[in-house]
Amino acid sequence: MKKIAYIFCFFCFAFGFTSYAQHPLYTHLTEKDGLPDIEFYDIVEDKEGFIWLAADKGLIRYDGKEFKNYSHPEKRGLSVFGLELDINNRLWCNNISGQFFYVENDSLRLFKDLKKEVKGQLASFLFYKENLVVSAETGVYSFDLKTNDREKLFEKRELGYPLLVKNDTLFNLHDDIIKASKKDTVGILKYDLKKYKKYRFNRKMISSFNEKLLVYSFDTDNKKKKPVLLYEIGGKLKEVQLPKELLETDIVRFYENEDDLWICTHNGIYVYGLNGTTLLYKNVYFKNKVISGFLKDRNNNYWISTLRNGVYIIPNLHIENYEIDEDKMNISAMKSIGKDSLILGSTKGDVGIVNTSSKKINFFKTNYKDKVYSICNYKDRVYLSLGRQSLVYNKQTKRIHKEEFCNNAKDLSVLNDDNILYAAHSSASIINLKTKEKHSLRRARSYTTHFDKENMYVGYVDGLMKYNKKREESKILFKNKPIFAIDIDETNNGIIWVATFKDGVVGIKDGVAITNYTTKNGLLSNQINKIKGDGESLWIATDKGLQALNVNTQKFKNLSRKDGLSSFNISEIVPLEDNVFFSSNKGLFKIDKNKAFKSSNIFDFYFTSILVDDKEVQENKSYSLNPQNKKIQFNFHTNGYLSEDNITYYYKLEEANKKEKWSIVSKGVNQVTFNNLAAGKYVFKLKGVQHNGKKETTVKTIELTVKPPFYKEWWFIMLAIVSLFSFLWVYFSNRIKKLKIKQREAVEKERMQKQLVASKLESLQSQMNPHFTFNALNSIQNLILKGDKFEAYDYLTKFSLLIRENLNMSKKSFVTFDEELKMLIKYLDLEKLRFRDRFEYEVVIVNDISDIKIPTMIIQPYVENAVKHGLLNKEVGERKLKLSFEKTDVLRCTVEDNGVGVEKAQKIKESKNKSRKSFSTSAIQDRMKFLKDYYKTDIGVTYEKVEVGTKVIIKIPYTKL
Secondary structure (H helix, E strand, O other): OHHHHHHHOOOOOOEEEEOOOEEEOOEEEOHHHOOOOOOEEEEEEOOOOOEEEEEOOEEEEEOOOOEEEEOOOOOOOOOOEEEEEOOOOOEEEEOOOOEEEEEEOOEEEEEEEOHHHHOOOOOEEEEEOOEEEEEEOOEEEEEEOOOOOEEEEEOOOOOEEOEEEEOOEEEEEEOOEEEEEEOOEEEEEEEEOHHHOOEEEEEEEEEEEOOEEEEEEEEOOOOOOEEEEEEEEOOEEEEEEOOHHHHOOOEEEEEEEOOEEEEEEEOEEEEEEEEOOEEEEEEEEOOOOOEEEEEEOOOOOEEEEEOOOOEEEEOOOOEEEEOOOHHHOOEEEEEEEEOOEEEEEEOOOOEEEEEOOOOEEEEEOOOOOOOEEEEEEEOOEEEEEEOOOEEEEEOOOOEEEEOOOOOOOOEEEEOOOOEEEEEOOOOEEEEEOOOOOEEEEEOOOEEEEEEOOOOEEEEEOOEEEEEOOOOOEEEEEEOOEEOOEEEEEEOOOOOEEEEEOOOOEEEEEOOEEEEEEOHHHOOOOOOEEEEEEEOOEEEEEEOOEEEEEEOOOOEEEEEOHHHOOOOOOEEEEEEEOOEEEEEEOOEEEEEEOOOOOOOOOOOOOEEEEEEEOOEEEOOOOEEEEOOOOOEEEEEEEOOOOOHHHHEEEEEEEEEOOOOOOOEEOOOOOOEEEEEOOOOEEEEEEEEEEEOOOOOEOOOEEEEEEEOOOHHHOHHHHHHHHHHHHHHHHHHHHHHHHHHHHHHHHHHHHHHHHHHHHHHHHHHHHHHOOHHHHHHHHHHHHHHHHOOOHHHHHHHHHHHHHHHHHHHHHOOOOEEEHHHHHHHHHHHHHHHHHHHHHHEEEEEEEOOOOOOEEEEOOOOHHHHHHHHHHHHOOOOOOOEEEEEEEEEOOOEEEEEEEOOOOHHHHHHHHHHHOOOOOOHHHHHHHHHHHHHHHHHOOOOEEEEEOOOOOEEEEEEEOOEEO
16 A cells, blocks of 8 residues: 555656757857957958958957957048958958058058949959959959059949859859850850849859859849849759748858858858758758858868857857756756657756757756756666655656655666665665665765676775675775776776776776876876766766777877867766767757867967067077077967967977977966076977877977177187286286385384384383382381381382383383283382372273283373372372273273372472473373374373363274284
C-alpha cells in the first residue's frame, strides 16, 4: 500500500514550452569598445590585416585593438562610401560631393574632385587593371593611376552598382545592355536586357556567383515594385525565384562565401545555396538589423557592418549558442538522453529537455529553486540530484517526479538497475534505488565518480581511489603522489582519464597512471574543469579554452577566446552525433565537430613605434645610441581581431659573437624595453610563435650600436694622455717650486723655534726672579730662627724640587698637560706655606685634558703675577686663587684671584720701582706671538673685567698625544 501511495504522490510537471533560436557566437563592437560611430556603409580588409570602415563620421581603421579616424583638410562632409583596394593595396573611398581619396603613408590624400561630374549623387567606382573606373551621374570615366589621364567611357551612368570586374574583365551595366571590356577590346556586347522590358533597371546591381553574372533590379510593372534577380545560366540570364523574406525587404549587397550566397538586407543577412534558379535557405543572422556590408577576414572571422547598430564579429560560424532566458541561463548539469535529446538543469532548479533536431528547449514548470548538481541517465530513467531533493525523469511518459535517493550529489554513476554510485560533500556511497539502503565506501569529501563496468573510481579530497567488485579500496598514485581528481571519463582505447585541479590530465590503464598531459605537451592550461570521452577523442575544458585530444595521434585541436568563447566555466560536455554540446554559466552551446576547428594561421607583426628616451623615432634597420640615451623601447602589434591570442612573442638581445636564449614577452604586453645598455654593438631579434609551436613569423632584426661615453673615445684618450703629461710637467714644476718654498719655510720655522727657545729661557729667568728667590729664602730663614726646623726643611725641599722641575722643563719645547699642572701645584703649595692659612687655591678641569701636550712655561708667570701682585698686596681677608681648564680647539686656561686688581697692583708696583719693566710679561707676549704665527690659530691672553680681583684667560695651542 505504501508503494502504491508513493506512486500516486509523485509530482507531475507540465512543460512550459518555449522555442529558442540558435545563433553563432559573436562580439558586438559599439561605442563602449571605442568604435567612433554606429552607422556604417561598407567594410573591407587590406593585405596587412587592417579593417577599414566607411562610416557616417568618416573613414575608420581598426587594427584589432584601436580605432583610428582619417580625414583631409579639403574634405567636404564627414561621410565616406565605396571602399576599394587598388593593385598597390592602397585603400580608396569617395563621398557624395564627388571627392575621391586614398590612404598612403598613413594619411588620407585627395586624388580627384569630380564635383561637376557627380552632380550631388553618390558615384560607384572600382579598379580595372591600373585604372580607376568611376560611374558618375554624367557618365562612366576611367583615370590612369600613373599618368592621371582621363577617358570617358559612356555618356550616361546607371544608379546602384553598375560596375563589376571579374577574371580580368570589366562589366558595365549601361542602359539596356551589359558590356564587357577585355584587355585591348572595349565595349563588347555581353547581354541585351531589352527583352526584360518589364524591369526598369533604375536601381541596378551587378554581381557574380560561381563565376557567373548576377543582376538585381525591380519589376516596375508591378505596383509594389517587385524585386527581380537574374542569374547567368548557359550563357543566358534567367530569373531566380526570390523567397518571401527577400521580397519583403530591401537587398543591399550580394557576397559569395564558401559556395553560399550571402545577401545583406534591411532585415538581417541571409545565407542561401543556389541550385539553378532556386535559392536554398540555410540561415539568417542578425535579423531585424539593417546590414550594410560583409567581410570574411584572413583569420576567418566574419564581420557584419550595419547602418544603425555598429559592427558584429562572428569568430566561428560553427559554434552556436541557444538563446535562453537569462534566469535559466546558468546551466549546472547536463546529459544526453537519446540521439537527438539532452536534459539539463540550472543553478535555480530549472529542468529542460533539448531537441537538437528541432533546436527547441522545453522547460518543465517546477517550484524548485535548488541547484541541479548532477544528472545520470540509465535506460528509461534519468536521475537528477538537487540541493535538497532528488528527481527522476521518465523517458517514456516524459514526466518528472520527486523520488528520494540522494540529495546534493556532486556526481552520479549508474552501476546497474538497482544501484547508483554517488559522491557527496561528506562521503562516497552506493545507494540501492529499491531499498534506499546506503553503503558508505569512505567518509571523506568526494568530487567525482566513474564506473567502467569492472571498477569504480572516486575522486576524494585526498586523492583518487579505485574499488573492485568486492569493493576493496586501492589508492592510485602518479609519480608516487596522490591524484586530485575533479572529473573522470574514458575513451574507447580503455584508458581512464582523470581531470585534476592543477596537474592537467592523467591517463590510467589497469589501475596504473601511464600518461600525463600538461601545458608542456599540448594543454592550454593545467587547471581542468571537465573532460568527456568521445570515441577516440577526449574533450577537455580548461580555464583557457576547450580542447579535443585524439588519444591515438596525441594531437590537440583548440577552441579559445578567439573563437568567440566568452566563458570557460564549463559545467558539462556532451558529444552527440556530429556535434558537441557544452553548458556553462552563459547558457548552452553547440559545436560542429568537423567544421568548428579553423585552420590556425599566424600573421606577421610590425613595429607600431620605436622610442628612444620616451621620444618616438623613425623606424630603421639600425640605431646608434649616445651614452646619455638611457632607454630604447620597441612597440609591436599583429593586426586582426584577437589575432594575438594565438601568438607568443619571443625576443633576445645578442652582443657580437655571443649567442643568447630567447626570452618570452609576457602575455598581453606588446613592448620590449632596454635600459642603460653598456657600450657596444647588439642585435635585437623579435619573433612571434604559435601556441602549438608549429608556426612562427619571420624574425625581425634591428642592430643597435651604443657609443661609449666621451671619456672612452680615442680622441678623448689621446687628449687625456697629452693633458696628463702636461699636468705632470706643470705638477712637478710646481712641486719643485713648492719644495723650495717649503725649504725656506722650514728654515724660517727653525729660526722661529730657536727664537721660541730663547724666549722660553728668558721667561724662565723672569719666573725665577731674585724677588721670588729672596722671599723663599727669607721664609726659610724665619722658620729656622723660630726653631721650626721641620717646616723649614719641608719648605726647602719643595723649593729645591720646584727649582729642579723648572730646570728639567726648560729643556723641553712641549710637555704633557699633567706635567705642567703638577709643576703649577708645587709652586702654589710653596706660596701656601709662605702665606700660611691666609691663602687658598682651587683647580677646576672641565673635561678630559689628559691626552694633549702644550708649550712649556706659559701659565706659571700669570699664576705668579696673580700671587705676587694681586694677592700679596691684599692686606685684609682671605687670599683665593682659582685655576680653570677647558679643552676646545685650543686649551682655555682661566686664572682668577680676589686680590687688589690690575690697576691697583700696577700703582703699587710703580710706587716701589718706577723704572723697572716686567720682563716676564713681555717674554710671554713674545712667545705667544711666535706660537700664533706658527700654529695659524686664535691664541693669546685676554683680561676680563671683574668686580673683585683679576681674571685672565689664556688660549694655548695643543697637540694630541
